[in-house]
Amino acid sequence: MRIMALPNIQKLSPYVPGLSIAEIQEKYNLPQIIKMASNENPLGVSPLVKEAINQAACEAFRYPQGGNPRLAKAIAKFHNVNPENVVVGNGSDEIIDLIIRIFSKSEKNNIVCFDPCFSIYPIQSAINCNQVKKCPVNKDFSFDFEKLLALVDDETRLVFITTPDNPSGYCPPATSVKKLADDLKKKNPAAILIIDEAYMDFSGDSDKSERLFSLLAQGAFPDNVIFLRTFSKSFGLAGLRLGYGIFPAGLANFYWRSRLPFSVNIIAEAAGLAALQDEAFREMTLKTVREGREELASSLTNLGFKVWPSQANFLLIQPPQNIINAHELHKELLKKGIIIRALDSYKLPGHLRVSIGNNHENKRFLEAIKSIMEN
Numbered sequence: 001m002r003i004m005a006l007p008n009i010q011k012l013s014p015y016v017p018g019l020s021i022a023e024i025q026e027k028y029n030l031p032q033i034i035k036m037a038s039n040e041n042p043l044g045v046s047p048l049v050k051e052a053i054n055q056a057a058c059e060a061f062r063y064p065q066g067g068n069p070r071l072a073k074a075i076a077k078f079h080n081v082n083p084e085n086v087v088v089g090n091g092s093d094e095i096i097d098l099i100i101r102i103f104s105k106s107e108k109n110n111i112v113c114f115d116p117c118f119s120i121y122p123i124q125s126a127i128n129c130n131q132v133k134k135c136p137v138n139k140d141f142s143f144d145f146e147k148l149l150a151l152v153d154d155e156t157r158l159v160f161i162t163t164p165d166n167p168s169g170y171c172p173p174a175t176s177v178k179k180l181a182d183d184l185k186k187k188n189p190a191a192i193l194i195i196d197e198a199y200m201d202f203s204g205d206s207d208k209s210e211r212l213f214s215l216l217a218q219g220a221f222p223d224n225v226i227f228l229r230t231f232s233k234s235f236g237l238a239g240l241r242l243g244y245g246i247f248p249a250g251l252a253n254f255y256w257r258s259r260l261p262f263s264v265n266i267i268a269e270a271a272g273l274a275a276l277q278d279e280a281f282r283e284m285t286l287k288t289v290r291e292g293r294e295e296l297a298s299s300l301t302n303l304g305f306k307v308w309p310s311q312a313n314f315l316l317i318q319p320p321q322n323i324i325n326a327h328e329l330h331k332e333l334l335k336k337g338i339i340i341r342a343l344d345s346y347k348l349p350g351h352l353r354v355s356i357g358n359n360h361e362n363k364r365f366l367e368a369i370k371s372i373m374e375n
């Protein structure tokens with residue numbers, strides 16, 4: 001007899017994260033690394049957050065308050081919804097995992113998502129034995145919601161969409177997302193639409209999406225929708241693991257009953273509260289990302305790259321095939337200490353994803369590309 005994991009666990013392929021700074025520093029013996037691989041905040045940590053973390057250090061011996069009510073209240077105020085609509089988790093990853101476990105833990109059930117998509121959806125679904133039905137995105141990476149809906153059947157419990165999408169940056173109009181929710185409700189009233197808005201802050205559609213939050217809070221939006229947001233991107237707290245969701249109150253209640261009581265730690269909670277307060281840092285982040293996105297997109301286009309229009313803090317790019325392919329470019333950039341994301345794990349081997357950096361990083365990135373292409 002040997003100890004064996006369950007069959008569905010044996011078949012899992014693990015999540016592939018972006019390369020880490022330490023890994024590359026050691027491998028190529030480089031003094032300085034620029035990481036533009038994981039869509040982190042290019043300005044680092046807000047000064048208000050640093051101060052809050054220092055203060056919270058003295059509280060680290062205490063358990064956090066169960067259910068993080070202070071944080072939930074602050075998020076509710078920030079988005080103009082009720083605290084009953086807000087859940088928080090150890091990154092939105094935890095919320096995604098729990099949603100699957102709460103609503104769809106059976107081999108009979110299936111979840112529906114696009115292909116490619118954020119790999120946490122299918123991985124956590126497979127851990128929970130769910131079948132995964134994937135709808136290919138259009139050739140230009142836009143979404144065909146009719147085609148997605150066609151995959152929904154009586155056993156579908158969850159439908160995941162990411163908007164703006166990762167890795168393309170495509171952002172469907174808020175009106176068609178609303179229509180998708182209505183149509184899903186008609187087709188299968190037992191299914192939930194999860195709208196992952198990890199990057200919505202960076203898009204021009206952010207306000208429209210927030211209007212949908214208010215509808216949800218007033219009960220005027222179909223009650224089959226969950227919005228996910230995170231502190232990992234525009235708020236700059238990826239390392240502390242803090243995500244949140246805007247849920248219909250009834251569904252939020254299931255979430256709180258299922259969540260481990262202290263999964264959001266006391267430092268993350270303090271940091272989240274401070275991040276919501278730091279308006280100036282947020283404005284600066286959005287400005288840096290939006291301007292950097294324009295600058296990188298136009299410079300890369302001029303260098304012969306294909307660049308997909310993006311509403312997020314990254315660009316999906318394809319190098320000019322006659323000069324260099326994606327794999328070579330990725331490798332050559334690593335040698336120069338610049339990490340961007342190869343997309344083999346998204347089954348897009350000819351493509352790369354680059355996170356928008358700060359001015360200095362964007363400049364170094366473009367210089368490195370030019371020098372690689374000249375050789």
Ligand SMILES: *Cc1c(COP(=O)(O)O)cnc(C)c1O
Pocket residue numbers: 039090091092093094118162166196198229230231232238241242243
């Ligand atoms: C980065 C990202 C998240 C955020 O995950 P956290 O666990 O909150 O760090 C969620 N969804 C997508 C699609 C992402 O790219």
